[in-house]
Amino acid sequence: MSKVGKVLLTLVLLAGFGAALFFAMQGQQSEVAEKARTEAVASATELTGIIALDVEPFFADERVRKLLADQRLPVKVTRVGSREMAAKVVAGSMPDFFFPSGVVAASQIVDAARKANVPMAQSSPFHTPMVIASWTPIAGILVANGMAKPLGDRTYGVDMVKLTRAMLERKRWKDLQGAAAYDVSRGVLVSTTDVRRSNSAAMYLALTSYAAHGDVLTDRATARALAAKLAELFKRQGYQENYVNGNFDDYVSIGIGKTPMAFIYENQLVSYALTRKGVGADMVLLYPQPTIVNKVVFLAGSERAKALADLLARNADLQRIAVEYGFRIADTGVFMRTVKPTGLAVEERITQVVDPPSFDLMAEMIDVVTQEMAQ
């Protein structure tokens, strides 16, 4: 072989080898990249969150877990009563986020965080109105006594002013007009969870205070006096469940005999209906007029948590899954279409919405009720 030939051959061989090496390297690199990506997804540090019971099933949903993992925002959540969350605000050992039920609990946390010098960013990706879960015969009695009126097919609007008045006058069911279907000597009362511990009961206090006062309370003395008066709506119930589902569990499993009217989040009955693809024939929703819309408030305490907040609010899949758990999102159409097949009648538009009193006033009213209940 000539020298030239040898050199050429060497070059060709080298080129071939180089190319092989190059391609081999390429392949390895993309494999490495893919592996690195999956590893990054898998090893992305979990965001820690303290959440209300309402959103626990949402975070436990496989689809949500996968979506969040793919976005490198996997979460590890712990369920805590909303009103106990503020106590978990400890500088230096904070979770990435809180997800309490309701603005009152959220304000409490933000307040605690402010005092501990920890900044928190608020957003509300889903919401649900406060409603009264009830029964057809009860709705009939309320209508017969002018305290409610039919809104649509099997939904009712309850006049909170009249209902609150009847309760404060200590009316008994059997004393009402046309009460044959529920001629019991128990007082007319809406059952709630324990106001000392839960957000939904605080919303009930806010709503009845609005009904009794005719407006949102702003003044401390009036708020205290009214809370003292409204305390009986809680005290006369006797024992109240102190976890959010307790009251609702009684409504669905014990029924009308224990719980003729239960103050709940609409999403509780909606998600119950969606899971079971239907509800009991007699179960109806009464929409208080006015009512309060409960926002599930996302409080982000870290940059990654802010990214999660953004994802929860914007990702169409996550929003749709939230609806499957009974929440309403900005797009009411999705909500109505999802609920329809269950046969549970819901109101499309929630009108006459009021705000709860300010956090400070609310806290003070709850204190007053707590004191009254201890006596």
Place this chain on the structure above:
Amino acid sequence: MNRFRRSALCTIAVLTLLGCNKAPDPASGIQSPQAGPSATAPAESPTFKVLATSDLKDAQPLEGMVEKATGVKLRFSFGGTMESTEAVLTAKTDAHAAWFANAKYLLSDPQGQSRVRLQDKIMLSPITVGVSESTARKLGWTDPAQAAKVTWKSIAQASAQGKLTYALSNPATSNQGFMALMGVVASASSKADALTAADVDRRAIADFLKGYKLPGDNSTYLAEKFIEQQGTRVNTFINYESWLLTLNNGGKLRERLVLVYPHEGVATADYPFMLLDDSRRADYQKVVAYLKSPEAQTWLARQTLRRPISSEVAATVADIFPKEGMRVELPFSPDRQLADGLIDAYLNEFRLPIASTFVLDTSGSMEGNGRRAQLVQAMHYIAGADNSLTGRLAKLTNRERVWLLPFSDVPGPLTFFQVPGGDPAARGVQVQQDSEAKQKVLADVRSYADALRMTGSTALYDSVLKALEHMLAQKKQSPGYQYSVVAFTDGENNKGRGLAEFKAAYAQLPEDVRGIPVFMVLFGEAKESDLKEMIATTGGRVFDARKTPLYAVFKDIRAYQ
């Protein structure tokens, strides 16, 4: 999720391996309380201890089912509602979780709330009045329309008129008994909402309790006795619906029970399963998920006749539950004053007062091993000043009559003590402080015990016989008391009559003696088998004070007295 599944699988695998190495467990399912960190034991998954109310004994097979389904080694220990509540409140239990028929007192107390980390209701059973069919017919309650109108007031009236005689577990220690009293109180107060201590109408309670003929402290015992005494001493059983349905299905009753759900309200047990130890949260969640699964819910419904909490399962087992109309729930008053006052009033004022002879072993052997001290301590305990819930249950109550009968070679003389009655208000209940007169009687009992001297041998049967004869004579004179004999002893009988002679002499006593049970409290090395044989003749129970805390012994004795 994957990681979780894998570790769960590992746990199951480890358990299976351990299971293979171990000899099969005895059927009891009760583990020794402390296995201890021994060097030889492999890393076994720790037991998940659950303190349960005794009416849940029929759910014990869940131990195996839970372990098989979840790998969690769940083990029950059982106790009465009130003592279990107190154990959780005061953190005097090492259980990781608690499962009560009713935990409302626990959960309405801030301290109780702080002890309970998570709670989930598992099933439902309303407290129901089971009336023998023939009795129900006489009262007109076999007609469903009539039965639907029965109230606690009509039940109290029928009791006062002697038409209704019932079995019920102790209102001072059990949820069923207590809630039945609350039903009567609610009905008589004609108040629409939750009651307070001031609302109690004492006469209504007194009326209702006139029909209380068969007391006891747990449903298993009461069910046995009810089968024996249905149609003679009692015609009605007030208990959870589940126990009444079980009796109706069991084929042992003389006649079927008609289930009546008082119109103005029943109390429904909702069986919350509660996490106490946060470090076992994961196990708790697995167990709850299983208990609420269709498999466990269906088993509970079919085997224990409790209503499922899951409405889907409820629909599938609807055939096994009565289709009565609406059951109205009694509002539950979380007022501690009402509860304490009602229990106090029940013990000291309403219940049939207790008259008993305490037979005290003062033989020479009692001097040894601190047995005398144990006996004296027991006397101090019942005549003491312990005002805790359990203390009040064990203590001598107002109107109580006590004779002390020490013995060694022969039965000694009887010394009589009478606890004075209280001064109740006409309406309302509150815990009464011990009057000076009562304090003096209690002090007298204590000094009597302090002065006991131990010498001689043990004429146990002669002494028990003497006590029984004495109680018989007393019963004839003053029938308005609950008579019993309580004997404290450390040893075998070695003087006077033997067991066979005792039995022969007992057989000669008038028939009335059968209503007087004998409770034996053992110290030292007493021979349990002989004593059990004696109890089989006289009725009553043997309590081992070597294994059981004194308060538990007396609480039990009280419940049967």
